[in-house]
Amino acid sequence: MKKAIAAFISLLLAVFLLMVKTERKLENRLFAAFLIINAIDISGLFMHHFTDSYNLKTFKISAYLLVMPLFYLYVNAVCYSDFTLKRKHLLHLVPFIVANLILVPRLYLAEGATKEDFFKGIWHSPEMFFYQLIGELQYFFYIVGVFLILKKYRKIYLENYTNPNTLLYKWLYQLTVIFLVIHLCIIFKNIVRYTEHRDLFIWLNIVAGTVFLLAACWFILKALNYPELFRRIDSTLQPTKDFTETLEAENKTDETKSFQIAQLKNFMVEKEPFLDPSLTIQQLAHQVKIPVRELSVLINHHLNQHFFDFVNEYRVKKAMTILKDPTKKEVTVLEILYEVGFNSKSSFHTSFKKYTNQTPTAFRNS
Known part of the structure; x- marks a missing residue:
């Protein structure tokens, strides 16, 4: 039966x-x-x-x-x-x-x-x-x-x-x-x-x-x-390791890499592209005017971070600033996570705790 x-x-x-x-x-x-x-x-x-x-x-x-x-x-x-x-x-x-x-x-x-x-x-x-x-x-x-x-x-x-x-x-x-x-x-x-x-x-x-x-x-x-x-990806995309050696073989100098990294970090702070919850590496590459593959190698290889963690770190820093702002005590944690580019409460709490070892509420009250 x-x-x-x-x-x-x-x-x-x-x-x-x-x-x-x-x-x-x-x-x-x-x-x-x-x-x-x-x-x-x-x-x-x-x-x-x-x-x-x-x-x-x-x-x-x-x-x-x-x-x-x-x-x-x-x-x-x-x-x-x-x-x-x-x-x-x-x-x-x-x-x-x-x-x-x-x-x-x-x-x-x-x-x-x-x-x-x-x-x-x-x-x-x-x-x-x-x-x-x-x-x-x-x-x-x-x-x-x-x-x-x-x-x-x-x-x-x-x-x-x-x-x-x-x-x-x-x-x-x-x-x-x-x-x-x-x-x-x-x-x-x-x-x-x-x-x-x-x-x-x-x-x-x-x-x-x-x-x-x-x-x-x-x-x-x-x-x-x-x-x-249930976000799907393009099957033509390849892991960074598959093309890192090829790009490294092009003999880009350390000065060029350092300049691109500084350019990228300044762009993230000044333009705040991470506020877009659906930001992809292709979109960021277009905005910062660095080829997608080069940008991927810079983040995943030279900065030793996944793009996922790289972007969410800036979102967390933005959230930390808001949480410590005395003029925004009435703004809820939920409102803040959407404001800084997250669209999931669970992913915000996971990223925030990974970066600060505290929950957003505990950080605000500390």
């Missing part, structure tokens, strides 16, 4: 994602497909109530090989603003196709009692051992791929953007870790499959499906409550 409820809610969430009006149509469709495939996988324990087709039941088993490719594509779509589906992405179907092809001779083309006998012992067949090997290799290939995407996203984000904060990275990272834990549970469940502990196998199946559903619901609710925090 719990499995049926979990599958139904997954399908309901998928329908909702497909129907909701949003600019993020591609990622919604990918996550909806992800939920649908998981609903099909969850349906295994009660599918026999609705169909006797061995072909359909086997397709349900192999559909699991579509789960991680869909999640991988979803993470790409969420992180990168210019991500689109291309023909090359059809290669993600290869494991699913191979798994079904190896079952063609003894299952899909078999008839009557031969097919029935094979299906009854399918989990002890060489075909299914090969399927499970493909599944495990594929899963860990994609889980590593997702973590690498998130690592690159976080680095590029901190080097090029300020607000909103990095909740997208945190939520996707947490969701991926949860899915990894669920999969470890599934591995244990598959080991139990080959023992006599049938009840434990069913219980683990239910736990894995329920935890997955709760994780998916949690993430969707977060996305709906904080849509402004």
Whole structure:
């Protein structure tokens, strides 16, 4: 019963994602497909109530090989603003196709009692051992791929953007870790499959499906409550380390670098570009008239700060000045954080405490 409820809610969430009006149509469709495939996988324990087709039941088993490719594509779509589906992405179907092809001779083309006998012992067949090997290799290939995407996203984000904060990275990272834990549970469940502990196998199946559903619901609710925090980046952007050596090879003198740093710091103090909550490194480079890549190297390499921290430090200094101004005692902390360029209370408090080791209220009262 719990499995049926979990599958139904997954399908309901998928329908909702497909129907909701949003600019993020591609990622919604990918996550909806992800939920649908998981609903099909969850349906295994009660599918026999609705169909006797061995072909359909086997397709349900192999559909699991579509789960991680869909999640991988979803993470790409969420992180990168210019991500689109291309023909090359059809290669993600290869494991699913191979798994079904190896079952063609003894299952899909078999008839009557031969097919029935094979299906009854399918989990002890060489075909299914090969399927499970493909599944495990594929899963860990994609889980590593997702973590690498998130690592690159976080680095590029901190080097090029300020607000909103990095909740997208945190939520996707947490969701991926949860899915990894669920999969470890599934591995244990598959080991139990080959023992006599049938009840434990069913219980683990239910736990894995329920935890997955709760994780998916949690993430969707977060996305709906904080849509402004799901800021995507341009996939053409590269981490600073990828082009630092090239720029250093151009033999810019220390005097030139020192001049540019002084120019940058004076501009930040005099023009206060950090008051723009959506300031990016591209916008700042245009204003200060320094090429984007040179500016990125100056901040991330020579000043040894992420752009994220560099800009927020000026915002915090501005906030400190306001907090200590006796004529502005009536101005609330919330009003101040918006005034200096933050648009999130949590990111303001995190940055302020990182720079001063105090909360804004404690700093004002000290």
